[in-house]
Amino acid sequence: MTTPLPKNPVRGSQTGIAIMAAFDLLGRKWNMRILWELNQTPLSFRGLQEKCDGMSPSVLNSRIKQLTEAKLIFTSQDGYQLTELGKSLMVTLDPLRVWSAEWEAQLAK
Amino acid sequence: MTTPLPKNPVRGSQTGIAIMAAFDLLGRKWNMRILWELNQTPLSFRGLQEKCDGMSPSVLNSRIKQLTEAKLIFTSQDGYQLTELGKSLMVTLDPLRVWSAEWEAQLAK
DNA sequence: TATAATGCTACTTATTTAGTAGCAAACTAT
DNA sequence: ATAGTTTGCTACTAAATAAGTAGCATTATA
Numbered sequence: 001m002t003t004p005l006p007k008n009p010v011r012g013s014q015t016g017i018a019i020m021a022a023f024d025l026l027g028r029k030w031n032m033r034i035l036w037e038l039n040q041t042p043l044s045f046r047g048l049q050e051k052c053d054g055m056s057p058s059v060l061n062s063r064i065k066q067l068t069e070a071k072l073i074f075t076s077q078d079g080y081q082l083t084e085l086g087k088s089l090m091v092t093l094d095p096l097r098v099w100s101a102e103w104e105a106q107l108a109k
Numbered sequence: 110m111t112t113p114l115p116k117n118p119v120r121g122s123q124t125g126i127a128i129m130a131a132f133d134l135l136g137r138k139w140n141m142r143i144l145w146e147l148n149q150t151p152l153s154f155r156g157l158q159e160k161c162d163g164m165s166p167s168v169l170n171s172r173i174k175q176l177t178e179a180k181l182i183f184t185s186q187d188g189y190q191l192t193e194l195g196k197s198l199m200v201t202l203d204p205l206r207v208w209s210a211e212w213e214a215q216l217a218k
Numbered sequence: 219t220a221t222a223a224t225g226c227t228a229c230t231t232a233t234t235t236a237g238t239a240g241c242a243a244a245c246t247a248t
Numbered sequence: 249a250t251a252g253t254t255t256g257c258t259a260c261t262a263a264a265t266a267a268g269t270a271g272c273a274t275t276a277t278a
Contacts, residue, residue, distance in 0.1 A: 027142070
């Protein structure tokens with residue numbers, strides 16, 4: 001499984017390519033969840049696993065590698081944690097919390 | 110495959126539940142992409158398929174059903190298109206475009 | 219120095235996604 | 249009116265991804 005990363009197919013016309021890579025990466029099971037959990041606090045491998053409903057270690061391991069390669073997380077003394085890039089992603093994804101609440105309200109109607 | 114929808118497990122303490130459902134739904138291959146394409150313009154089944162790199166009709170069909178159930182898209186004369194809820198999701202996801210560009214720049218370094 | 223927790227890897231099974239074919243209904247051109 | 253084309257699917261099989269379980273080497277803790 002290769003890590004989706006933004007490419008530079010044609011310099012100056014990469015519009016839309018980067019976000020496609022983002023969709024691809026974030027559209028893999030657990031990735032958004034992992035970033036979300038790490039945005040609350042750094043976590044160990046097993047800690048992350050617990051937070052993520054006991055997700056299988058094999059998948060967690062591959063996600064850690066992908067997110068590391070994408071420079072969104074890194075390994076520290078305190079466990080896995082977000083890079084600055086990872087944190088900035090969570091900031092842009094933050095409005096999703098509010099939207100989700102609205103979504104829930106609309107569906108309930 | 111069931112559609113992830115926000116639930117009301119305990120009234121008043123659903124914080125975080127709705128966004129988990131959002132992560133689950135958006136974290137399925139093609140869903141963000143489909144919404145993205147429909148945000149540009151309404152599309153027919155086959156039009157959508159083409160825009161999405163020729164994704165398989167079986168998966169597209171199941172995605173259409175899920176997104177419809179989640180009230181993010183609906184079927185119209187002009188083809189599939191976003192509901193108001195779907196549009197508002199794309200608005201909240203819009204900053205991701207800018208972030209992706211920054212991500213690309215950082216990875217290139 | 220025994221015990222337990224941690225960060226994995228290996229392996230198998232289940233689920234999801236891809237790929238291909240094709241068909242019924244609607245639309246279009248003759 | 250009717251032959252050809254496009255559209256919106258469904259059915260089926262194959263490939264890829266995710267889940268589940270076991271366990272082991274290393275490090276921390278008692």
